[in-house]
Amino acid sequence: MSSVYLICRDARADSLITNLALGLQLRAGGDDVAVLFTGESLCAFTGETWHWPRHLAGRPAQVAIAAGAPGAGLSLNAEFDRRWLDLEKLIQQATDAGIRLVACPLWTDLLGIGAALPACLARPDMEQLLGELRSARQVIGGF
Numbered sequence: 001m002s003s004v005y006l007i008c009r010d011a012r013a014d015s016l017i018t019n020l021a022l023g024l025q026l027r028a029g030g031d032d033v034a035v036l037f038t039g040e041s042l043c044a045f046t047g048e049t050w051h052w053p054r055h056l057a058g059r060p061a062q063v064a065i066a067a068g069a070p071g072a073g074l075s076l077n078a079e080f081d082r083r084w085l086d087l088e089k090l091i092q093q094a095t096d097a098g099i100r101l102v103a104c105p106l107w108t109d110l111l112g113i114g115a116a117l118p119a120c121l122a123r124p125d126m127e128q129l130l131g132e133l134r135s136a137r138q139v140i141g142g143f
Helices: 013-028 039-044 059-068 087-096 105-111 126-135
Strands: 004-008 033-037 100-103 138-141
Touching: 004 013, 013 033, 013 039, 013 087, 039 105, 087 100, 100 105, 105 126
Parallel strands: 004 033, 004 138, 033 100
Antiparallel strands: none
């Protein structure tokens, strides 16, 4: 069971980065952490893209994020060129650190995407998820 649950609902790259970065910090502090992916964010795991909000979509912002990532302890830099971003590396960093990535069963069923979800996402049923949320010390949504 995770002591802290973060909820990521948007398929925005900044939302993914924030949730996983916070999760990594909490995990480093000894918390058991899970990130619950709902709605739009689940679609990004099925071959859709993580999109950038308008003010972060330009190349100057992307280069700044790439430059700041190592100092923040985030594996975001693409192998072929460190000025580019690779969100898959951050997802792998989070799973390697022991952060549990969880697919919301409601949205998995509503979207009919269960077969397309990657193995990195845990797939509890609704009863299991509700039990985990009830027993979590803290549930944080909105990033």
